[in-house]
Amino acid sequence: MTYDLTPTTKIENYEFAFSGYQRISTYLTEQIVNQLKKKADVTIAIECYPGVDTDDLKQQLVDKLPVDQSYFADDYAMTPESLNQKVADTVTDDRVLGVMSHYQVADFYPDIKTVRADIVTGSGVTVVYGTGATVLASNPDILIYCDLARWEIQLRYRAGMPNWQQDNADEDPLRKFKRGYFFEWRMADRLKRQLLPKTDYLLDTNDKSEPKLITGKDLLASLKVLTKQPYRTVPYFDASVWGGQWMKQHFDLPDNGQNYGWAFDGVPEENSLYFQYGKVRIEVPAMDLMLTNPESILGDRVFARFGAEFPIRFDYLDTMSGGNLSLQVHPMTEYIKDKYGMAYTQDESYYILDAKSDSSVYLGLKDGIDHKQLATDFYKSAAGEIKFPDEKYVNHLPAKKHDHFLIPAGTIHCGGSDTVVLEISATPYIFTFKMWDWGRIGLDGKPRPLHVDEGLENLQYNRTTDWVQKNLVNQFTPLTTNSHERVERTGLHATLEFIDTNRHWIKDEAVLKTQGSVNMLNLVEGEEAMIESTTGDFAPFHVNYGETFIVPSGVKTYRIHNLHPENGEIGVLQAFVKE
The missing domain is CATH 3.40.50.300 (P-loop containing nucleotide triphosphate hydrolases)
Structure with missing residues (x-):
């Protein structure tokens, strides 16, 4: 499929x-x-x-x-x-x-x-x-x-x-x-x-x-x-100055003459819903569901914290045969609240869906750097006076398929070329302080906007090499192993980020719990799977490789079937709001 x-x-x-x-x-x-x-x-x-x-x-x-x-x-x-x-x-x-x-x-x-x-x-x-x-x-x-x-x-x-x-x-x-x-x-x-x-x-x-x-x-x-019941939002795709070719090939996208750097699949604030009434298909914003049924989707605990806002988002960043993302920082919670009126910030992570031998992620600062010189070099590069010496200041880490890099707000980061990232983050996605963009011009022919002042105000200087390795790279914790599946916690950061993710490697079938929260999931390995109700309350729901789907909190438990166990395990990444 x-x-x-x-x-x-x-x-x-x-x-x-x-x-x-x-x-x-x-x-x-x-x-x-x-x-x-x-x-x-x-x-x-x-x-x-x-x-x-x-x-x-x-x-x-x-x-x-x-x-x-x-x-x-x-x-x-x-x-x-x-x-x-x-x-x-x-x-x-x-x-x-x-x-x-x-x-x-x-x-x-x-x-x-x-x-x-x-x-x-x-x-x-x-x-x-x-x-x-x-x-x-x-x-x-x-x-x-x-x-x-x-x-x-x-x-x-x-x-x-x-x-x-x-x-x-x-x-x-x-x-x-x-x-x-x-x-x-x-x-x-x-x-x-x-x-x-x-x-x-x-x-x-x-x-x-x-x-x-x-x-x-x-x-x-x-x-x-x-x-x-489970449901999917309608994905949309967009080109980027750093965009790649992987999604075009794997998702059967039309040739747009450029690339597809972005895939918004699992962004309820931006995506739509399709409903079929006989021969007529209606499109409505997915936000209509949040405006009418927030508690039923989110669950009482999550609704009490976030109100009628969907707090989790999944999207793709495709740089296969493309370039690096911008070197960037997201605002700390108190900063985004005071300056922009947002109640929570863009904590996130990079789950590596696919990679080449030279794929990489930039994450955190190197040990022993001069903070004043760092700021000076950011300003000089923004002014076009120098090429920012990223190798001097920022960790450049190898990335392979199924790695998971955690990125709490305030952490400098950047996805490298030849990488497909499933970005798992909190919803306020627009608040990105680009500090260096490799001297590029945007697809509109204009320099891409930089926010060096804001980035420096939020940059967490203590997140250096050793801390990053110990806290943000592949923080896998085994949770369950039985004859049907093995489950491991993959993130996000235990104390700094409110989203949790579990990865389920399923041989034949497994029963998942919603954990008292809305669930957002993606089939990160395997051809296809079937989502079934453990109580018979909804019809079987089919998902293909790479598709993001949502399970409302009220479903409580659901079964995931590996439709091709003869081909090995399937991998399902499950995200929810931790207690």
């Missing part, structure tokens, strides 16, 4: 699923007519996630409905100038880093009462559409939510789409992404969390040529299905 690029959950019982604006507008017209039989005035709110093409929505849907008056919500929001003044503290001047926003969508509508009064006094059929539609029409007769995946938003940024309420089509996509990550998506998700439980219809707008409509009740029921 091959890596599944479109993991999809089939839904058996549902009311309907329509595709195409013509069929959708016909159906919605029927619902409006039915409402008019009950009351003289009908209000429809079409709430849009930032990034939805509202011009297309108006032309293809709003204008096709039997409407007496329509309001474009964005017209009543703050002017771009006023909005920018208000959010300057969260967007910042930095190219990639901002401060987590606590704004609500309603904060950007200065005259809500007046517009609401106009809507209430309108006669016949009134449609309010756009981002903030439900702020202005707070009690609509029909509520439609237009959803959009974050990867699609990023692709639209690159293609020239501006941010919400901005005229910045030509701006650096990194700045657009930053504005979305720190500001727009935060306020939109807060509103979405309130709206999904009472949404009448979900409109999937990811494919402009083929929008899709289901009922809000069917969406909630579909999301509920995933709280009781």
Whole structure:
């Protein structure tokens, strides 16, 4: 079997699923007519996630409905100038880093009462559409939510789409992404969390040529299905200046003329979910599951600590026939909280999925280095005056398949070339302080952003060669051995990182426990496996080599079958939040 690029959950019982604006507008017209039989005035709110093409929505849907008056919500929001003044503290001047926003969508509508009064006094059929539609029409007769995946938003940024309420089509996509990550998506998700439980219809707008409509009740029921069974998020892949060719070959990816350095497979904040309703496939952000069912997925203990945030992420870093990653540091917890408004930081690890004879990882500082000279050389290299002498300051360690390097925040690190890394980390992935990037230019033709000041403020100088070897390299501890499997703890750091990982080498089958936490797993060795319920509560779930999958905390126990025991053991890496 091959890596599944479109993991999809089939839904058996549902009311309907329509595709195409013509069929959708016909159906919605029927619902409006039915409402008019009950009351003289009908209000429809079409709430849009930032990034939805509202011009297309108006032309293809709003204008096709039997409407007496329509309001474009964005017209009543703050002017771009006023909005920018208000959010300057969260967007910042930095190219990639901002401060987590606590704004609500309603904060950007200065005259809500007046517009609401106009809507209430309108006669016949009134449609309010756009981002903030439900702020202005707070009690609509029909509520439609237009959803959009974050990867699609990023692709639209690159293609020239501006941010919400901005005229910045030509701006650096990194700045657009930053504005979305720190500001727009935060306020939109807060509103979405309130709206999904009472949404009448979900409109999937990811494919402009083929929008899709289901009922809000069917969406909630579909999301509920995933709280009781294993599931996968929809992976996406992206090129990088250091990217390699391994994933292209092993995951049957299309030739993009470059490389695939990144694979986001197991990043619920970024990935999507696919649901199949008959012939119609709906795509929704995986965050919708966290916004509606966080406790069921995470478990009581993890939810109490992190709230409605998925705290673990898996992704791939492919440098086969590529180059080194950047030499970097992640912020310490107190730093990321004070400066960026995050409650926890990006502790992580590198699990080596594949390697060549010369594969390597840079990790920790060498013994006896001059700290002042280190800082001086970082600044000189950032200014282009010298090539940073990494061999003088940083440990360069050999890496082989199935090694595991632990990287608590504050540890200088870098993945080497000719290596495939399964990166296991805490969710706040954007907070990377690049200190040296080997003098490269990004794929956009611009120098990649460096954050030497921030890196030096967080660099832990006591993590030197001996400490690294004793604490961060292959910290394997045998846990269980029997006739079916052998289990070993592989990390992460026992006291500095909240994620734990166990590696299961399974001969035929093994029963795993969720450990009171959501589990994220990857088949790191072997062709394929089957995940089964020990209680018969879910259908067998198939996984292929390299696929990341999630098991909700409430499953408690599950069985993993090696489908080809004649070929030897399979390896499954299991991550969870430790007690």
